[in-house]
Amino acid sequence: MNLSFDNTEIAFKGKSNSELNRAYYLFKLIGNPFLVKVGDVMTNLAIGAGIPIGWAIKGNIFKQFCGGETISECARATKILDAGGIGTILDYSVEGKESEADFDATKEETLRTIRTAHNNVHIPFCVFKVTGVARFSLLEKVNDGIPLSDAEVEEWQRVRTRVDEICALAHDTGTPVFIDAEDSWIQNAIDGLTNEMMEKYNRDEFIVYNTIQLYRHDRLDFLKKSHQTARQLGYKSAFKLVRGAYMEKERARALEKGYQDPIQPNKEASDRDFDLALEYCVEHIEDIAICCGSHNEASSSKLARLLDEKGIARNDRRVYFAQLFGMSDHISFNLAHEGYNVAKYVPYGPIKEVIPYLIRRAKENTSVKGQTGRELSLIIKERERRKKA
Ligand SMILES: Cc1cc2nc3c(=O)[nH]c(=O)nc-3n(C[C@H](O)[C@H](O)[C@H](O)COP(=O)(O)OP(=O)(O)OC[C@H]3O[C@@H](n4cnc5c(N)ncnc54)[C@H](O)[C@@H]3O)c2cc1C
Known part of the structure; x- marks a missing residue:
């Protein structure tokens, strides 16, 4: 190759x-x-x-x-990407909201992205962040197993319903959905919800994808255990593999609060685990789907090589490469040119x-x-x- x-x-x-x-x-x-x-x-x-x-x-x-401020404004980006054989992943990128009305609005917008994808073959996935539909401090409490007040129990139920509505529509329209990974101190809560959704909606198809951050030293193990659990319970595993976006914040918090740094000791360790995760997923491709979310050339080449070596078709729907809009077009367009599945996150939302x-x-x-x-x-x-x- x-x-x-x-x-x-x-x-x-x-x-x-x-x-x-x-x-x-x-x-x-x-x-x-x-x-x-x-x-x-x-x-x-x-x-x-x-x-x-x-x-x-x-x-x-x-x-x-x-891509723009609205879904319809992203049509231009979708057209440009499609001309290069690349799919669009509409990413409603509004962050830091904290009211119930905002969470409902974000859920509705995510549902709109799923309906748009359902009617457009150039949009292979949808995506959302749990912090877009849940209060951060509530996620922290759930994460740490801190007892919730009666009002919080109801609030948590509303979060679960929002996440379920999104995943149900993804399932009913056959549109796979990525759940992004976030800060380690709320990630257990996110993983709990995601695993529940996978168990419910990944019985026959790869619909709900969890995101694994390999800059964390415990995540390769987590990936393998998630896969084993899925096998035992009879559902399919789907993972978006990333290195992780919040390293400085993670390190600073661990230092400030005096707990063990969740991040790998160095970049080489993150690279090693990322590539081992790619290998593990390709080895178990019979019941795993992956998306390699990376701008790293060596990792992208590695996955491309693994597919060719194992005789997995370059356009096998279980394997995707993904980058962010406006970055690493040299990876996206060259991979797509060679016949691999590629998609790009196209963030959108009001500028502010x-x-x-x-x-x-x-x-x-x-x-x-x-x-x-x-x-x-x-x-x-x-x-x-x-x-x-
Ligand atoms: C499609 C897509 C989806 C994404 N979704 C998410 C998501 O849901 N959640 C999320 O957190 N991020 C997400 N990211 C961002 C991603 O985690 C990385 O921050 C970004 O892609 C840079 O890593 P890289 O693999 O592209 O390549 P590189 O540039 O090779 O790696 C940079 C990354 O390596 C790691 N690193 C750097 N220095 C060190 C060090 N000293 N020790 C240990 N590790 C180090 C860090 O994670 C850093 O971001 C996504 C990225 C893409 C392309």
């Missing part, structure tokens, strides 16, 4: 010259740690003071990393509400020790190729 992610012509086929230039200036800007820090502080201050800043964001960072998501993306693309980031190097390479052509 000769899989290469270097073909920038394939990677940026969907981008016009002006879009490529916009991406170039944006990644140059967010490559600067000082500017990102200042931008983060200023944005939070502006939001706190009620200053409308949507106009400043909409034309650049929002356009790079989000998706700012925490955008700040995470900016920080992720900030350069370390002044090095040019991977995204920027690829954009520079493609700009030069186009100039010569």
Whole structure:
């Protein structure tokens, strides 16, 4: 197998010259740690003071990393991705809400994404975060087994009903749904709900996917145990494998509260467990479906190689690769070009509400020790190729 992610012509086929230039200036800007820090502080201050800043964001960072403000505005992103053989995963990225009305609204919006996917073959999955439909401090209590008040028991029942409604519609429409992984101190509560949903809705098909964060040192073991339990109870396992997005926060909290850091000792350990998880899932592919949610080239190549070695068809519906919109197009488009299943999260929502998501993306693309980031190097390479052509 000769899989290469270097073909920038394939990677940026969907981008016009002006879009490529916009991406170039944006990644140059967010490559600067000082500017990102200042931008983060200023944005939070502006939001706190009620200053409308949507106009400043909409034309650049929002356009790079989000599909739009509504489902219908994402149609353009879906079309571009589909032209490269890539599916869309509509991701309603509103975060930090805490009222019952907001939780109901997020549930309704997630149901709309499922109905949209049901009518559109270019949308292979849906996704949601449990914190979008539940109060964070309630999840913490459930996580730690702290007794709930009568009102909280009712509140928890409403959370369970929302999650069940989403998974039931996913099941009835045959639309697989990812449940994102979050902070370790609420993850037991999320896992409990997810396992319940898997047991209920994964009897015949891979519908509900749990997310496994391999930057945690206990998760490879958790993955194997989840699979064994599913086998014993007679349902199918489906996992989205990721490294994990909240490392600094996890480490800082563990240090502050004086418990063992849940994160692996170093990057190599996260990489090792991620690749071992890929191997385990492919070895047990008869009753496991996976989505490799990663921008890591070595892991993506590894999974592609494993499929070919085991004689698993590249378009086998049990195996998907996924990246985030606006990032790692060189992986997504080249994998799809080679016939593998690929989809991208397309985040959307009102601009002001998706700012925490955008700040995470900016920080992720900030350069370390002044090095040019991977995204920027690829954009520079493609700009030069186009100039010569
Ligand atoms: C489709 C998709 C869905 C996702 N869903 C989720 C989700 O539900 N929940 C979630 O938490 N994240 C999610 N993520 C984000 C993901 O967890 C990673 O933060 C991000 O993808 C970067 O990791 P990587 O595998 O792409 O590659 P890399 O760039 O190779 O790895 C970076 C990651 O390695 C780990 N790491 C870095 N340094 C160290 C260190 N010193 N010690 C230990 N580990 C280290 C961290 O997890 C870091 O994010 C998702 C990503 C994608 C693409």
